[in-house]
Amino acid sequence: MRFLKFLFWSCFALFCAFSLSLSGAFLYLSPNLPSVDSLRSIQLQIPLRVYSTDNKLIAEFGEMRRSPVRFEEIPSDFIQALLAAEDDNFANHYGVDVTGLLRAAAQLLKSGHIQTGGSTITMQVAKNFFLTSERSFSRKINEILLALQIERELTKNEILELYVNKIYLGHRAYGIEAAAQVYYGKSIGELTLAQKAMIAGLPKAPSAFNPLVNPARSKERRDWILGRMYRLGSIDEASYQQAIAEPETARYHGAAPELDAAYIAEMARAEMVGRFGSAAYTDGFRVYTTVSSERQQAANLALFEGLIEYDQRHGYRGPEARLGEKSRDAWLEELTQHRALSGLLPAIVSQVDADGIKVLLRDGSEHAVSWESMKWARPFLATNSLGPRPQRPAEVVARGDLIRIRLDGESARFSQVPVAQAALVSLNPIDGSIEALAGGFSFGQSKYNRAIQAKRQPGSSFKPFVYSAALDAGYTAATLVNDSPIVFVEEGMDRIWRPKNDNNTFLGPIRMREALYKSRNLVSIRLLQSIGIDYTIDYISRFGFRPQDLPRNLSLALGTATLTPMEIATGWTVFANGGYKIEPYLIERVEDREGQQIFAANPTRVPDAPNAATVSTSEVEPAEADTAPRIAEQIIDERTAYIMTSMLQDVITRGTGRRALALGRHDLAGKTGTTNDSIDSWFSGYNADLVTTVWAGFDQPQSLGRHEYGGTVALPIWMKYMGSVLKDLPEHMPAEPAGLLTLRVDPQSGRAATPSTPNAYFELFKSEDSPPSMSELEPGAPVPGSPLPASEAAPIDLF
Incomplete structure (x- = not known):
């Protein structure tokens, strides 16, 4: 009896000592313990994901690959596999499993070093969210105390949900959904029992049991977990035997995009970082762009095939x-x-x-x-x-x-991989949404986005802006301009400029319409000389071009400005939409991790346009929002835009863009561009629905070849793209505005034709600019439409 009493009181004393020690540790450590309430609002790091407008994944950015799941979405057999592997007494303990801790202590006493921590799933949640991975007694005590608090304040389901979404499972995968995607390319609910058991075995040692690094050891742990499930009664024998017999099929599945649009993804990433800073990579934003997968795929294919065709023309x-x-x-x-x-x-x-x-x-x-x-x-x-x-x-x-x-x-x-490069930009002319964009042959080859970064000379594709300036200065499509040699000598210097046409021929007096579709350089120079450089630069700057990018000399008429394909395409939208200036935009809306919209674009748009998109105007901050629709500014006369469209249609029907007739459409307008020595090749064109600009050339400027022009390199790419995206759409021309007249014109004089005038043709005029007939002219009066003499020009800066 004495011995029993001694044993009883000794055990009681030890229990009291342990309780006092635990109480003392709690009193000492509890003031420094974090609040468990924070777990209810914990923000797990989720990568930035970028999507097309039709919900196709374009890219994912962030160090951690994670897709949180709710408890209801976790398969029950995965939960059983996880508990069998990590904590089969989870449903019964209160955060701490005394048996597990005693087993860990016995292993420590026996081996002299820590082998297992005896941690429950609740203790692992405490460690993962609040503590470090340091192996020490103080951290273990903190872990125990936090686990007890967590069990008091959270349900078992909430604890499991936190655990399966937080744990690291190898190869940048955080959480079970990300792991299922990384190793099997499927959602967790689509995996077989054996595959779920493999993932359940990873938390213990993601590197050691990784099926990609050590498949044999991974399969061994998978089978052990399946055996535990069978012994615990979680699965029957048939399911166990079937799972054991299943071969391990894990292989790496990257965050494979559903749409190849890497240049678009990088543009969206940069904009999001500019807006949200580093939080863009971790806060789980979902970015929906204006790009449609169908049009982007068409752009990719057109650029690929166009460059391959050019490349193969020039040999192996x-x-x-x-x-x-x-x-x-x-x-x-x-x-x-x-x-x-x-x-x-x-x-x-x-x-x-x-x-x-x-x-x-x-x-x-x-x-x-x-x-x-x-x-x-x-x-x-x-x-x-x-x-x-x-x-x-x-x-x-x-x-x-x-x-x-x-x-x-x-x-x-x-x-073979082409050496030449190209870029394509396609815009909605009504609101500026980017419909498709390709910044080069391959983002993997070069991350340089030529669509928005490459400043190149646009050549003759710039001429429509000069012609538009002339139309708004009182000239007409029927005005005769002298296509003849001209020589400029810079005053006080020996520098001489002899501009010439591409084929070194001269046609004499020629109508402005014909000069544009035949791309006569000397006519463009004489027009610019006549209307004045200051007026022209001021006028063209309205299209969105920076004045410092526009040379202040007559070479401007030949497209010697340095501009990006995006800038050229943006300028061309003015002709397509009736004279309004729009601003290109890429991000349509942004959603947070809960799917709540926190930003929606509110672009400037053409008023009363039937095909203008309707989007929400909510923004991140009220100060950024402009809830009323933003109406685009009209920067040129709508009649000028319509006449320019008519003239640019002739480029396709009878000029340098005749190849585009193969598309079989009558609603297309455009212009080729080729710079000196064929260094840059361009084509810009549109209908009322879509404006597309294509550039092709070398990153380090060099000739594309003796017989390569805008019509042989850029135009075929443009045709492949536009032919694909417009094939099922009806023809759509800009509507004709009021204030226009259609008159018969004498092709020789540019004057209004009489009924007996031979070869007369119909031409568009603004009502106030219509040419008079001969009978209306007084003797000695200047004749509208007569050739512009070079002598009318003021002194200019040539170079």
């Missing part, structure tokens, strides 16, 4: 590397160093036959490439010089060559 530059006779493993190792660029896959020639070649891809597969797809590959000698046509594959490639191919269904086509 040879393989990217010559590896020679090496082992298959050495070839595969080399292929891992090269990435695919816009669908052009790196490949190594493994066999050369008489009728084609065989190539090895980085995934180990082999493909046959037909000789038919290689016949274009004449050796590149110089921009304007090619070698002889090859007669057999061996004249093009050798075994071990690193080349590029394009998979087209089951067939592979011989290709």
Whole structure:
């Protein structure tokens, strides 16, 4: 009895000592413990996601890949797998499992170092949200105290929801939904039991049990968890046997975009960081852009095919590397160093036959490439010089060559990465929304966004702005201008400028309409000389161009300004929308992590336009909001815009843009542009629904080739895009405004024709600018429409 009493009082004393120690620790540590209430409003880091207007994922930005799920969305068999792996007594304890702690203490006493922490899921929530990963007794006590508080204030379901969304599971995946996407490319609810068990095994050691790094060890832990589930009665034997027999199929699934629009994604990212700072990467914003997936895909394909066609016209530059006779493993190792660029896959020639070649891809597969797809590959000698046509594959490639191919269904086509670049911008002329944008051949090849960053000379695609200035200065489409040689000598210096037309011919007096669609340089210069440089620069600046980008000399008429494709496209929208200035915009709306809209665009828009989009006007802050619709400013006479459209339609029907007739539409207007030595190639064009500008050239300016122009490089890209996006839409011309007259005109004099005038044609005029007939003119009076003499010009700065 004495011994029993001693044992009883000893145990009681130990219990009291433990209780006093725990109470003392609580009293000492509790003032420094964080409030558990904060868990209810915890903000998990969620990456920035960018979408198209039709909800296709474009990109994801952020260090942590996370997609939080609610408790109701967690599959019950995953919960059972997680509890079997981490805390099978979770439903019964109050935050601390004494048995687990005693087991951990016994292991510490036996081995001399910490092996397991004995932590429950609740304790792990406390550590993950409030504490560090330091292994110390003070941190463990804090963990225990916090776990007890968490259990008092949160339900078991709330604790599990916090846990499964916070835990790190390898490869930037935080939370079970992100892990399911990373390892299997599916949502957590779509996984098999075996796959769920694999993910449930990751929290213990995401690196050691990672199926991508250590598949054997991962499968071993998966099977152990399945066995635990079976022994705990969570699954029956049939389910257990089926899951055990399932092979491990995990492989890395990146945040694969549903829409290839990397240049758009980067523009949206930069705008969001500018608006929200670093919180843009962590606060779970969902950004919806104005870009539609259909139009963006059409832009990507048009630019890809246009550059490939141009590139192949100028021959084959040879393989990217010559590896020679090496082992298959050495070839595969080399292929891992090269990435695919816009669908052009790196490949190594493994066999050369008489009728084609065989190539090895980085995934180990082999493909046959037909000789038919290689016949274009004449050796590149110089921009304007090619070698002889090859007669057999061996004249093009050798075994071990690193080349590029394009998979087209089951067939592979011989290709190469273009050196030339291009950009495409497509805008809605009513409100400025960016419908599609491509800033180069491949974002992986170059992140330089030529659509908004490359300032290049637009050449003749700039002339419509000069012609518009002339129309608003009183000239008409029928005005005769002298297309004849002209020489300028800078006063006091020996510098001489002899501008010329592209083909070095001269047509004499020519109507402004004809001069535009034939792109006569000397007519543009004489127009600018006549209306004045100061007036013209002031007028053209209304279109959104910065005056400092516009040269203050006569070369302005030939498009020597330095402008981006976005700026050119924006300027062209004025002709398409009836004279209004709009501002391009990309982000349509932004939603927070809860799906609440916190920003919606309120762009300037053309008034009373039937195809103007209707969007909400809520903003992040009331100060930023302008709840009333913002009406675009009218910057040129709507009649001028309509006459310019009519003149630019002639560029397509009878001028330098005649190739566009192949689209079979009558509502298109546009203009080519080619700079000196064919360094830059442009085409801008539109109907009432869409304005699109295409530029092509080299990043380091050099000639595209002796016979390359706006109509051979940029225009085909424009046609591929516009033909695709407009094919199912009805023709749509800008509406004709009031105040216009259509009169028969004498083509020789530009005067109103009499009924007997031969070859008379109909021309558009503003009512106040209509030309008189001969009978209305007094003797000696100037005749509207007569050629402009060079002598009328004031002294100018030539260079």
